[in-house]
Amino acid sequence: xxxxxxVVIGLEVHVELKTASKLFCGCTNLFGQEPNTHTCPVCLGMxxxxxxxxxxxxxxxxxxxxxxxxxxxxxxxxDRKQYFYPDLPKAYQIxxxxxxxxxxxxxxxxxxFGMRSIGIERIHLEEDAGxxxxxxxxxxDATGSLVDLNRAGVxxxxxxxxxxxxxxxxxxxxxxxxxxxxxxxxxxxxRMEEGSMRCDANISLRPSSYTGSLVDLPRVEIKNxxxxxxxxxxxxxxxxxxxxxxxxxxxxxxxxRGFDDAAxxxxxxxxxxxxxxxxxxxxxxxxxxxLDTEWLEAQKREMPDLPEALRHSLTTxxxxxxxxxxxVQDRALYGxxxxxxxxxxxxxxxxNWLLSDYSRHMNAQGLSFDTPGVSAEHLAQLLGLIQDGTxxxxxxxxxxxxxxxxxxxxEAVVQRLGLSQITDQEAIRVIVAEVITANPGVVAxxxxxxxxxxxxxxxxxxxxxxxxAKPNLVNSLLREAIASHV
Amino acid sequence: MLLxxxxxxxxxxxxxxxxxxxxxxxxxxxxxxVLEYIDLLNELDTEQVVPTSQVVEQHTVWRSDQVExxxxxxxxxxxxxQVVTGMFVVPKILDGGGQ
Ligand SMILES: [Zn+2]
Numbered sequence: 001x002x003x004x005x006x007v008v009i010g011l012e013v014h015v016e017l018k019t020a021s022k023l024f025c026g027c028t029n030l031f032g033q034e035p036n037t038h039t040c041p042v043c044l045g046m047x048x049x050x051x052x053x054x055x056x057x058x059x060x061x062x063x064x065x066x067x068x069x070x071x072x073x074x075x076x077x078x079d080r081k082q083y084f085y086p087d088l089p090k091a092y093q094i095x096x097x098x099x100x101x102x103x104x105x106x107x108x109x110x111x112x113f114g115m116r117s118i119g120i121e122r123i124h125l126e127e128d129a130g131x132x133x134x135x136x137x138x139x140x141d142a143t144g145s146l147v148d149l150n151r152a153g154v155x156x157x158x159x160x161x162x163x164x165x166x167x168x169x170x171x172x173x174x175x176x177x178x179x180x181x182x183x184x185x186x187x188x189x190x191r192m193e194e195g196s197m198r199c200d201a202n203i204s205l206r207p208s209s210y211t212g213s214l215v216d217l218p219r220v221e222i223k224n225x226x227x228x229x230x231x232x233x234x235x236x237x238x239x240x241x242x243x244x245x246x247x248x249x250x251x252x253x254x255x256x257r258g259f260d261d262a263a264x265x266x267x268x269x270x271x272x273x274x275x276x277x278x279x280x281x282x283x284x285x286x287x288x289x290x291l292d293t294e295w296l297e298a299q300k301r302e303m304p305d306l307p308e309a310l311r312h313s314l315t316t317x318x319x320x321x322x323x324x325x326x327x328v329q330d331r332a333l334y335g336x337x338x339x340x341x342x343x344x345x346x347x348x349x350x351x352n353w354l355l356s357d358y359s360r361h362m363n364a365q366g367l368s369f370d371t372p373g374v375s376a377e378h379l380a381q382l383l384g385l386i387q388d389g390t391x392x393x394x395x396x397x398x399x400x401x402x403x404x405x406x407x408x409x410x411e412a413v414v415q416r417l418g419l420s421q422i423t424d425q426e427a428i429r430v431i432v433a434e435v436i437t438a439n440p441g442v443v444a445x446x447x448x449x450x451x452x453x454x455x456x457x458x459x460x461x462x463x464x465x466x467x468x469a470k471p472n473l474v475n476s477l478l479r480e481a482i483a484s485h486v
Numbered sequence: 487m488l489l490x491x492x493x494x495x496x497x498x499x500x501x502x503x504x505x506x507x508x509x510x511x512x513x514x515x516x517x518x519x520v521l522e523y524i525d526l527l528n529e530l531d532t533e534q535v536v537p538t539s540q541v542v543e544q545h546t547v548w549r550s551d552q553v554e555x556x557x558x559x560x561x562x563x564x565x566x567x568q569v570v571t572g573m574f575v576v577p578k579i580l581d582g583g584g585q
Contacts, residue, residue, distance in 0.1 A: 019551050026554025035572045039562045040554075056551035077539050084502060086576035133573065146573035149562075277500055282539035290545045 005205040005246065007239055008214060009171050010163035011231075013178060014156050015188045016128060016196040017060045023127045023155035024051030024094065024286075031194055035148035043127075043153035045089030051285055053078075057125060057155035058289065060187040061101055062299045064157055065123045067181050067306055070105030074291050078125075078283040086147050087129040095158075097280040100124035101289075107161075107181070108308070109173040110325075118174050119162030128154040131195075151195075163202065163214055168235040175199060175228050176329065177307075183331045184304050192227050199231050200224065203238045205246060218252040222266055225259045234259040237266050310334065317347050326355055332369035333359075339376035344383050353383060357397055361404045374403045382410040389470065395419050419468070425477065428461070428469050432481050435460045443482055454478060488518040488525075 022029050025042035041049035065072045079097035105120035130152040132145040159178065165171045179190050179197065189196040204217040220242065222234045237259075242252050257266040305313075307328045314324045327334045333354075340350050358379065367373050382400060385391045391399060391414065402413045413419070435457055436443055446453035454475070461474045494514050498505045505513060556562075559572055568575040 021551055021553045026549075026552060027556045028553050034559070036562050036574075037559050037572075038556045040556050044557075044562060053548040054551050055548040058548065082500075086574075132576075144578050145576050146570060147576055148573050277496075279500070284540070287540050287542060287544040287547050289548075 003246070004208045005243060006208070007166050008163045008204050008206055008217065009165035009167075009235060010202040011161045011165070011171060011174060012200045012202070013159045013161075013175070014128075014198040014200075015064070015159065015182060015190065017057050017155040017157065018186070018188050019054055019056045019060065019155055021054060022153035023054050023057050023125070024153055025049075027150075027153065029154050030150075031189070031196065033150050035146075036150060038150045039152070043089070044149060045091075045152075051094065051283075053286060053289070054155060058101075058291070059299055059302075060155075060185070061123065061125050061157045062291070062296070063185050063302060064159070064182060064187055065102035065105065066300060066303060067185055068105035068107060068120055068123065068159070068178075070102035070120060070123055072102045072291065072296060073099065074293075074296075075099065075288060076101045076124075076291075077288040078286040079280045080283050081126075081278045081280055083278060085129070086145060087132050087149075087152070089130065089149060089152060093127060093129065094283055094286070095126035095280075096124035101157075107174055107177050109170060109177055111169065111173055116164075116170070118164045118170070121160045121162050123157055123159050126156050126158060128152065128156045163204075168232040168239070171201065171235055172228055172232045175231060180307050180329050180331075184306055186304075198224060199228075201231055201235055201238075203235055203242070205239065205242045205252070207246065218254045220252065220254070220266075221256045222259055223256050223269065226261075230259055230261060233264050234266055237264060241266065319347065319351060323351050323355060327351075330369060336369045336372055336376060340380050340383075343377060344380035346383065346387065349383050349387065350380075353379070353400075357400055361401065365404065374400070374407070378403060378409055385410055385414065390414070391419065392470075418466070425473070428465065428474060428477055429481070431461050431464045431469075432474070432477050435464065436478075436481055446482060488521045489514055 016029075019029050021027060022038075022043055025040050027038045027040050027043055030038065042051055062072055076096055077099045078094050080092040081095045081097070082092040084091055100122045102123040103121065105123070106117045107120065109116050109118055128151050130147055130149040132147060135144045135146065161174065165174055182188060183190055191197060192199075201222045202219050203222070204214075204219045206214070206217055210217070220238055222231075222238065225231045225234050238257070245252055256269045258269050259266050310328050311324055314327060315321065319327070327337055337350065337354055340354065341347055344350060358374070362369070362373055365373055379400075382391075382396060382403070385399075386393065386396045391410075398417070399410050399413045399419065402408070402417065403410060406413070408416070439457065439460065442453050442456055446457070457478050458471060458474050461478065462469060462471065465474075491510055491514055494510060494517060495505065497517075498513075563569050563572060563574065566574040
């Protein structure tokens, strides 16, 4: 009988914290600046420079830990992680090793399998390294690198999951939910493409006959993948590659691999460093971090409503779970929804329009809900015009499209295009009377029992109002007028 | 002997030091003696002592999140042996990629 394998995945996610200054110095923490213009003796690693911890970075890291249900430790300390790499000016990174800020949290993922809890082993604070710009196509082919140290010393949290995921899909769901939770805290830009959120994936296959410990399985780490999609693809490829090796009786080598986006495959990154041997020791320049109860309580008061609570309240407000997920997973969209509902409380109408036509125009214009293409007030006014019968659904779509182009109010568009449904019964009655007078034969047919004759008369009235009357109203006014017309 | 020759070569590699074969014996001896000396500390009974990571009696030294002036770029890069477009040039890092 052939061996079957269980896929075991653990993820390490690095998140850059949105502080004004770096973790241990006053240099600006800002992406996209001219190379090496935000550096100082501390972040350049010059001898004798003294790092001083940024309180705000600790606050943001603490909120992340609380949001992920971690135990935040009143006592933690910093350590030096030593390795040589050109993006690391001190030849060590200040990190937290055996006494991190927080441990034991979890993220809940949802899928066809229902709900599952993925454990978080630890969250620690550390400084980012600089940025290497490789001369050449990719790391492996590079002939040299250019070092920019603007990013050196930017505050990071590293969120280490337990090896609780068993498929590429579960890994993707974990990342999505993690990013959603963190997005509500507003502690990071969370942009994979700019590196403010980065993911390393550890993958191993456990043969069904294996009885040893997970830690001893040969593990492959895929480093620095630049999108959730590619994390998933990288894991998919690793599973196929490792399975093929194991089936041929070849041992999987514990190593670090990169991901080739174009080929969809992983490739070995053989480092000159023989093995990871970081020789951690306590950072002598930084005293321990002790967080008192009062400070921790203050952080708890800063916590916003989190996705779990929002899911609950949106469901209570009558939304279906599919809509709830779409709203909750985009914090800006959810915020916009709240704004519209505050003005126009018909939750269903708002949700339907926002998630269909409105979102379609946003996508077409490449906009995100941080910068809505049509304001909440204008959307609410448009929905009001649908509700009071001024606009049919079809007309409202046309008006919304024009609003996205011209940024006018819905009233302005309705006036300009002459679109409103005439609901003024008196105006329609006059036209109805004219149509009856002009078509005595058709009226007689209808009175004689030819129901179809009425449709012709309705058509005549609609034509006279240029289609702006409500057909139902015209129909009933015609019947009324003919009945009283002797 | 506390350290083997392999230990010495490993530590040397981590520290990016090159060791001549003729020096190996002497380094192994002297480095082992240093460690033996530190071993003296094991004679103390530390059973009841809480481990410490810091000798200065301070904790939670932190600053508010204020931006301060960075170095002018000319000063920041002046020690770089080779600089291109404001960035330090370093040699190729990995042994090579590919499958
Ligand atoms: Zn600095």
